[in-house]
Amino acid sequence: MFKYILKRLGIAVVTIWLIATLTFFLMNMVPGGPFLSEKAVSPAAMAALEAKYGLDKPLLQQYVTYIGDALHGDFGDSLKQRGRTVTSIIATKFPVSARIGGLAVLAAFCIGVPLGCISAMNRGKLGDSIIIVIATCGIAVPSFVICTVLMYTFGVRLGWLPTLGLGSWKHYIMPVTALAFYPTAYITRLMRSSMLDVLGQDYMRTARAKGVSQFASLFKHALRNAILPVVTYLGPLLAYTVTGSFIVEKIFTIPGLGGEFIGSITNRDYTVIMGTTIFLATLMILMNVVVDIVYKLVDPRIKLK
Amino acid sequence: MKENPNPLSFQARINPDDFLPASNEEKQSLVIMRESVSFWKDGVRRFRKNKVAMVSLAVVILIMIFSFVVPFFYPYTYEQQIRGSEHLAPMQYSEQEQELRASGEHVFPHILGTDKLGRDYAIRVMMGSRISLIVGLVAAVIILVIGSAFGSIAAFFGGWVDILMMRVVDIIYTIPDILLIVLLSFALKAPLEALGMMPGFKWIQLLGRNLISIFIVFALLYWGGMARMVRSQILTLKESEYVTAARALGAGTARIIKKHLLTNCIGTLIVTTTLQIPSSIFTESFLSFLGLGVAVPMPSLGSLASDAINGINTYPHLLFIPAALISLIILSFNLLGDGLRDAFDPKMKN
Amino acid sequence: MSEYLVSIEHERLSFFTPAGEVKALNDVSFYISEGEVLGIVGESGSGKSVTAYSLMGLTAHPGKLLGGTLDFNGHRVNDMTEKEFRKMRGNEVSIIFQDPMTSLNPVYTIGNQIREALKLHTDKNKAERQARAIELLELVGINEPEKRLKQYPHELSGGMRQRVMIAIALACEPKLLIADEPTTALDVTIQAQILELMMELKDKLGMAIMMITHDLGVVASMCDHIAVMYAGNIVEYGTTDDIFYNPKHEYTKGLLRSIPRMDSREHERLVPIEGTPVDLLNPPKGCPFASRCDNCMQICLREKAPVTHFGDIHYTSCWMNQKAELEGGEEK
Numbered sequence: 001m002f003k004y005i006l007k008r009l010g011i012a013v014v015t016i017w018l019i020a021t022l023t024f025f026l027m028n029m030v031p032g033g034p035f036l037s038e039k040a041v042s043p044a045a046m047a048a049l050e051a052k053y054g055l056d057k058p059l060l061q062q063y064v065t066y067i068g069d070a071l072h073g074d075f076g077d078s079l080k081q082r083g084r085t086v087t088s089i090i091a092t093k094f095p096v097s098a099r100i101g102g103l104a105v106l107a108a109f110c111i112g113v114p115l116g117c118i119s120a121m122n123r124g125k126l127g128d129s130i131i132i133v134i135a136t137c138g139i140a141v142p143s144f145v146i147c148t149v150l151m152y153t154f155g156v157r158l159g160w161l162p163t164l165g166l167g168s169w170k171h172y173i174m175p176v177t178a179l180a181f182y183p184t185a186y187i188t189r190l191m192r193s194s195m196l197d198v199l200g201q202d203y204m205r206t207a208r209a210k211g212v213s214q215f216a217s218l219f220k221h222a223l224r225n226a227i228l229p230v231v232t233y234l235g236p237l238l239a240y241t242v243t244g245s246f247i248v249e250k251i252f253t254i255p256g257l258g259g260e261f262i263g264s265i266t267n268r269d270y271t272v273i274m275g276t277t278i279f280l281a282t283l284m285i286l287m288n289v290v291v292d293i294v295y296k297l298v299d300p301r302i303k304l305k
Numbered sequence: 306m307k308e309n310p311n312p313l314s315f316q317a318r319i320n321p322d323d324f325l326p327a328s329n330e331e332k333q334s335l336v337i338m339r340e341s342v343s344f345w346k347d348g349v350r351r352f353r354k355n356k357v358a359m360v361s362l363a364v365v366i367l368i369m370i371f372s373f374v375v376p377f378f379y380p381y382t383y384e385q386q387i388r389g390s391e392h393l394a395p396m397q398y399s400e401q402e403q404e405l406r407a408s409g410e411h412v413f414p415h416i417l418g419t420d421k422l423g424r425d426y427a428i429r430v431m432m433g434s435r436i437s438l439i440v441g442l443v444a445a446v447i448i449l450v451i452g453s454a455f456g457s458i459a460a461f462f463g464g465w466v467d468i469l470m471m472r473v474v475d476i477i478y479t480i481p482d483i484l485l486i487v488l489l490s491f492a493l494k495a496p497l498e499a500l501g502m503m504p505g506f507k508w509i510q511l512l513g514r515n516l517i518s519i520f521i522v523f524a525l526l527y528w529g530g531m532a533r534m535v536r537s538q539i540l541t542l543k544e545s546e547y548v549t550a551a552r553a554l555g556a557g558t559a560r561i562i563k564k565h566l567l568t569n570c571i572g573t574l575i576v577t578t579t580l581q582i583p584s585s586i587f588t589e590s591f592l593s594f595l596g597l598g599v600a601v602p603m604p605s606l607g608s609l610a611s612d613a614i615n616g617i618n619t620y621p622h623l624l625f626i627p628a629a630l631i632s633l634i635i636l637s638f639n640l641l642g643d644g645l646r647d648a649f650d651p652k653m654k655n
Numbered sequence: 656m657s658e659y660l661v662s663i664e665h666e667r668l669s670f671f672t673p674a675g676e677v678k679a680l681n682d683v684s685f686y687i688s689e690g691e692v693l694g695i696v697g698e699s700g701s702g703k704s705v706t707a708y709s710l711m712g713l714t715a716h717p718g719k720l721l722g723g724t725l726d727f728n729g730h731r732v733n734d735m736t737e738k739e740f741r742k743m744r745g746n747e748v749s750i751i752f753q754d755p756m757t758s759l760n761p762v763y764t765i766g767n768q769i770r771e772a773l774k775l776h777t778d779k780n781k782a783e784r785q786a787r788a789i790e791l792l793e794l795v796g797i798n799e800p801e802k803r804l805k806q807y808p809h810e811l812s813g814g815m816r817q818r819v820m821i822a823i824a825l826a827c828e829p830k831l832l833i834a835d836e837p838t839t840a841l842d843v844t845i846q847a848q849i850l851e852l853m854m855e856l857k858d859k860l861g862m863a864i865m866m867i868t869h870d871l872g873v874v875a876s877m878c879d880h881i882a883v884m885y886a887g888n889i890v891e892y893g894t895t896d897d898i899f900y901n902p903k904h905e906y907t908k909g910l911l912r913s914i915p916r917m918d919s920r921e922h923e924r925l926v927p928i929e930g931t932p933v934d935l936l937n938p939p940k941g942c943p944f945a946s947r948c949d950n951c952m953q954i955c956l957r958e959k960a961p962v963t964h965f966g967d968i969h970y971t972s973c974w975m976n977q978k979a980e981l982e983g984g985e986e987k
Contacts, residue, residue, distance in 0.1 A: 015472075019480050026485075030492040136643075140583065140636035142590045145610060145628040152617050152624075202757040208713060209752075210772045210823065211745035214737070220771075224762045246483070247594060251614075262595070265487045273484065280481045300807040301761055323954035324978045327945070354673075 005289065012285040019281045020070070020274065024063055027273055034079040034268040053079055055270075066274065075278070076271040080264075086275035089260060094279075097244030097256035100172065104179035105234070105241050112184045113230060116191020117218065120199060120226075131188065138185025147178045147251040164253045175252045179245055183237055190229050198226040224298060231298065235291030239284040348572070351648040358644020361637035368634055372435035380413040381425035383432040384602040390415070390423040395622065417626055421616070426623065429604045434630055436605040437586050440516070441638070444523040444585035449578045451524055452531025459532070460539035471536070474529040486522050490597050493518040515599050519589060527585070534577055538570050572649035579642035583635035590631055606631045659726075660830060660863050661687040661710065666723035668702075668709055677935045679705045679718070681887040687880075689830065692857065692864045694874030694895075696910070697884035700932055703867045706884075707833045711748055712740035728830055746776040749824035753836040755816035759808035765792075765819050766804030772826040791822040794859075796852060814845035818852065825856060832857075833865045838873065850877060871914050875899060880968070883907050886933045886943035893969035903963070903971040905948045942974065950975055 035049050050056045054065060069076060075086040119131040154174060155163035162171050198204065199222060207217040244258025257276065264272035296302045352358055381387075390399040395418045402412045417426040459470040497514045500506050542548060548565050556564070590607025592598045599605045606627045613623035668680040680702045687693045695703045708714050710725055710732060725732035728747050730739070752758040759768060769788040773779055779787060785804075792800035795818040808816055817837060824832055834853065838846035854877050857864055866878055874881050874895065881898045883891040883906065891904040902908045912926040930947035933939060939946070945955040955974050963976040 015476060015479060018476055022476070022480065023484065026488055026492075030488050031495060136639055137632065137636055140639060141632045142587055142594075142607070142610075142628070142635075144591070144594050144614070145624075145632065148610075148614050148617055148624060149628070152621060156618055202752060202754060203760040205713065206752065206758045206820070206823075207760070207771075209711060209744055209750045211741045211743070211775050212771065213741055221760050221763075225760070247591070261481070262483065262487070265484060277481060277484055281479050284479050299762055301809045323957075324952050324974070324981075327951040327953050327956055 001293075005293075008289045008292070012282075012289070015285060016278060016281050017067075020067070020278050021063070023274060023277045024066065025059070027268075027270060028059055028062075034270060053077075053271075070274075070278070075275040078269055078272050080267050080269045080272075086271050089272060090257065090275060090279055093255060093257040093260045094243070096166065096254060097249070097258055098242040100166075100175050100179060100248070100254065100256070101238075101242035101244060103172065103176045105183065105238050107176060107180040108183035108187055108237075109230070109234065111180075112187025113191050113227065115184075115188040117195055117223070117226075119188065119192045120195035121214075121218065123196060128192075132192065135185040135188040135192075138181060139189070141181070143178060143182060143245065144247045144251065146181050147174075147248055150174045150178055151251060166254055171252075175248050175254060178248050178252075179241060183241070187230055187233065190233060191226065194229045195222060195226040198222045201225070228295065228299060231294055232291060235287040236284065239280070239287040243280050243283060348649040352644055355644045355647060357640055358648070361640035361644065364633065364637040365641060368434060368630075368637070369438065372431050372438055376428060376431050376435070379428050379431070381415075381428045383424065383429050383604060385424060387419065387423040387425070390419050391421055392423075392620065393419040395426075418622065420612075420623060424602075426626070429609060430606070430626055430630060433604040433606040433609045433627055434634065436516070436599055436603065437589060437607070437631065437634065440519060440589040440605070441582040441586040441634075443520055444527070444589075445578050445581040447520060447524045448528045448531050448581055448585075449574065452528035453535045453574060455528060456532035456535030457539055460536040460543070467536075471533075474532055477526060477529050482526055485526055486592065487595075487597065489522050489525070490515065490518045490592075493521060513599055513603055515597065516603075519592060519598070523585060523588075527581075527588075531577060531581070534573065535570065538573055539566060542566050542569055572645075575649065576642055576646040579638060579645055583638040583642075586631065586635055586638075606634075658688070659686040660689045660691075660728055661685075661865070662724075662726045663706070663710070664724045666706065666709065666725060667721040668705060668714065668718060669721055670715075670718045672717055675936050678938050679887050679935060680709075681938070683723070683884075683887070683889055685882050685889060685892060687831070687863050687865060690857075690861050690863055691880065692866060692878045694866045694868065694878035694881040695884060696868060696871060696874055696881060698869055698932055700886075700935065701884040702887040703869075703884055704835050705887075707750065707835060707865060707867055711744055711750060711833070712737070713744075713750075742776075745772045745824075745829075746827045747829055748831045748833065749827075749829040750833040750835060751817070751820045751824050751837045754840045755813055755820050756840065758820055759816055761808055764805055764807055765811070769804070769819070769823050769826060772823050776827045787826070788822075791826055792819075794825070794856065795819070795822045797822075813841050814848065817841060817845075817849055821849075821852065821856070825860065825862075828860055829862055831863045831865060833867070835867045836869070837866075839868070839870070846873075853877070871910060883910070886938065887935060888943060888972065890944065890973070891969075891971040893965075893971075897965070897969040901965075901969070903965065903969070903976055904944075904973045905950055905975060906944045907971075909947075909949075942972075952978070 034055075035046055047056065054062055057065075066076070073087075078084045078086060078089060081089065115131055115135070119128045119135075122128045151163055151174065154161045161174055162168070163174070165171060204217060204221060207221045208214070212221070244256035244261070246258040246262045248254070249256040249259040260272070261276045261280075263269075264276060376383075387399070389401050393399060393415050395416060396414050397418060398406065398412065398414070406412050415425050415427065417430060420426055420429065455470065455474075459467045494514065497517055501514065542565065548561060551561055551565055586606075589598060589605060590610065593605050593607030594611040596611075598608050609627040610624055610631065613620065613627070617624050663686070664684045666680050666683045667678075670677040670679055683702065683706055685693065695706065697703050705714070705718070709718075709720060710727060712732065712735060714720065720733065727743075730743065735743070759765070766785070766788055769791060770784045773784045773787055777784075788804055789800040792803055797803055797815065797818055803811070803819075808819075811819065821837075832853075837853070838849050841849060850873060853864065856862075864877075866874060868874060878895050881893060881895055882889045883898065883904065885906050891898065891902065891907045893901075898907060899911065902911055906928075909926070909928040913928060915925060928947055933943050933946070939956075940959075941957050942948070942951075942955040942960055945951045948955065952974055960972040960974045960977060962970050962972050963980065964970045
């Protein structure tokens with residue numbers, strides 16, 4: 001196990017380095033730069049700015065400097081937000097996104113798994129049809145539509161929920177709902193098909209032949225086998241969701257990492273782009289390792305290589 | 306000799322002829338063979354029986370007619386701004402139009418009203434769904450071609466080629482796609498514009514630079530899933546006993562690929578491609594929301610919806626119509642894909 | 656109710672599939688006394704397993720019992736509720752399935768799965784259950800039981816897993832053990848071991864066994880009675896000697912001709928039964944075996960044969976026997 005984690009970490013470091021390199025050069029290849037959009041910047045001031053951040057040096061040298069600093073944990077200062085380091089930006093924005101995203105994934109899991117089970121157990125009956133129709137509709141609605149519909153109905157028309165910011169627990173309801181919508185529907189469908197598969201397995205028949213009740217056999221024998229695909233999906237989902245959704249953050253004016261990231265790309269805030277990309281990639285890879293380990297814990301047949 | 310206990314009850318019904326041997330033909334006539342159907346016929350039969358899938362197929366066809374055929378007969382065009390007709394509610398006429406109508410002329414109604422620039426919304430929605438459908442279909446084909454080529458090459462060569470190629474897929478998966486999309490669409494702006502100026506590349510201008518860069522983005526980013534699926538499919542098939550059996554019988558590689566691998570993969574390929582269409586439409590609508598979708602004045606369902614968000618309190622129908630249509634398109638393609646899977650995936654049989 | 660442990664009379668069962676009604680069982684009757692071994696022989700789809708499952712209330716989804724009575728150990732199985740079935744399954748009647756590779760839950764240890772049956776049907780405490788599980792593994796001939804209990808199914812071989820299945824089945828000392836092709840998926844050498852184990856355990860514990868198989872060799876060595884099934888009918892029933900030395904139904908004769916015999920002359924050929932099994936969606940109105948029968952007669956095409964008895968036990972439904980009787984009441 002320990003050896004496995006070590007090996008995975010080694011691969012992770014290489015992958016992150018590759019991603020950082022790719023991002024760095026791609027970002028610099030794209031025409032335009034961080035200071036172009038600012039008005040009334042004289043060529044001299046521009047040169048001074050570029051010199052300050054080392055942007056006047058050859059690309060390769062910039063790259064080497066960046067990687068060197070990054071290895072020491074220094075991801076540089078933001079080019080656009082004066083006086084803030086990339087690390088501090090991520091440290092303030094990530095928790096906001098993580099709270100909403102974490103709640104959304106939790107909600108999606110807690111609703112999707114039972115719904116999928118109920119649907120599979122009642123295969124072909126009315127309840128199954130209703131759940132599957134709702135879930136299929138759920139994966140068919142783009143998130144900005146959900147956001148605006150929620151906002152329009154509960155925020156504007158009914159006035160039940162606050163629409164901006166994150167002041168109280170009430171503020172969380174709409175963004176979390178909007179974020180949880182798609183994954184809930186997806187997990188429901190995933191759980192249903194995997195549950196149907198498991199219910200047809202011979203060991204389920206063995207359990208019934210032993211005298212286990214249908215309910216108990218579902219919980220003890222089927223769930224643990226059927227949940228595996230959901231676990232696989234949950235890893236990347238968690239990584240994506242906790243780093244914030246641009247759309248949800250924009251519509252509900254939430255100061256999260258998702259909005260920050262898109263903002264940095266359009267502004268060409270090179271250091272923030274690099275920092276956030278590396279952060280996202282690391283999280284993603286970490287989640288995948290966690291998924292593999294959880295998988296191993298749930299299914300003893302899996303050998304970690 | 307023992308007395309037969311009940312010979313009479315039988316003798317009443319049976320005459321000696323009954324114990325004559327039956328001929329082979331007579332015996333065979335008993336065998337009612339269930340007609341043996343080919344994989345495809347069986348699939349089509351099952352697909353036809355699936356009501357949900359048939360309804361979604363009908364909806365898809367209807368939407369296609371709506372977005373590709375109807376606009377030719379429609380009196381307005383998507384970029385035509387009618388002065389004085391801004392922000393009309395559905396079926397409402399502007400003052401000028403009412404005057405025209407009063408003077409006895411026929412004015413085609415704005416079925417879905419008009420937008421803030423006085424453009425007929427119905428035709429914009431039709432054009433929008435045309436763009437969304439084109440994006441979905443073309444992207445799905447691009448992904449199918451690149452993904453299956455990449456996946457099958459990796460699976461066929463195996464070894465370090467396979468490892469390397471799959472690493473590439475992993476990396477593309479791990480890079481935040483939004484970063485690549487945004488950077489690429491910026492990066493592609495200048496070269497595509499330049500290319501559009503060249504003779505022979507006029508079609509780029511016609512299609513719109515953004516649309517092309519969306520296709521390129523799809524081509525570069527989203528084939529990973531397809532590649533993984535094709536690879537695993539081929540790897541499983543390569544190991545399967547019937548392929549070994551075919552090889553043992555002396556079948557050549559070409560024949561094995563054609564006869565066994567392709568026919569067994571194709572069901573899954575069709576299904577995955579169908580399910581790819583809604584996800585591409587989804588992504589396009591998201592890009593439009595970011596302002597990276599198709600160029601104005603060309604509408605897509607995503608851009609129509611995102612344009613309408615600001616005015617949602619006063620003109621909610623401008624948002625709800627395209628939003629509902631996107632959802633309907635995605636829903637019917639999803640259901641269609643599910644239906645195809647149930648019908649054509651050999652593993653899902655019975 | 657009756658002196659038998661199991662008595663099934665005129666059972667009819669169909670599966671209502673989208674393609675139509677599949678008549679899986681047509682008038683099936685047989686009896687098993689306590690401690691008796693009954694072999695049910697027939698090809699795939701002849702209704703062997705369906706009969707056994709219906710006795711345990713395990714009939715799969717579109718299946719429906721249409722008629723007949725099923726009695727087991729004093730219960731009228733027909734009107735049992737799911738709750739009553741649960742009390743009975745694994746306790747009074749147990750089953751071993753064909754494929755030990757897939758019949759054990761891959762995510763739980765062997766011990767967990769054996770103890771589960773004990774937990775459901777006995778009031779033993781944890782320590783007692785563990786002790787009983789060890790005892791059971793020893794009983795089925797698995798060495799180092801304590802270690803095995805902690806292992807997962809994938810860590811054991813096929814024969815080993817089937818032994819575990821038997822241990823689970825015997826955990827509560829059932830009165831009847833249903834063995835649904837218990838050796839089909841195993842190597843030949845392992846097959847013999849498992850069969851031997853079952854016979855040994857039968858002698859030790861005294862339960863009745865319903866042995867479902869398509870392998871005549873298996874039934875020959877262990878069964879008291881044999882029922883031969885074809886297309887949802889019992890076409891011949893008798894003691895093992897009746898079936899092997901005095902077969903009366905053309906299908907039984909065909910089956911016997913198709914197996915190799917130790918005492919056969921050198922160049923004697925095996926004779927396969929030609930043709931394919933009937934389609935139960937459209938069962939023929941005459942004898943189901945008619946189309947494959949070498950001695951098929953006109954009446955066979957038209958009408959089902961009535962039962963002909965030979966002594967107390969042995970009976971068959973074949974027009975050939977009726978013909979023989981009519982032609983002069985030949986001695987049985």
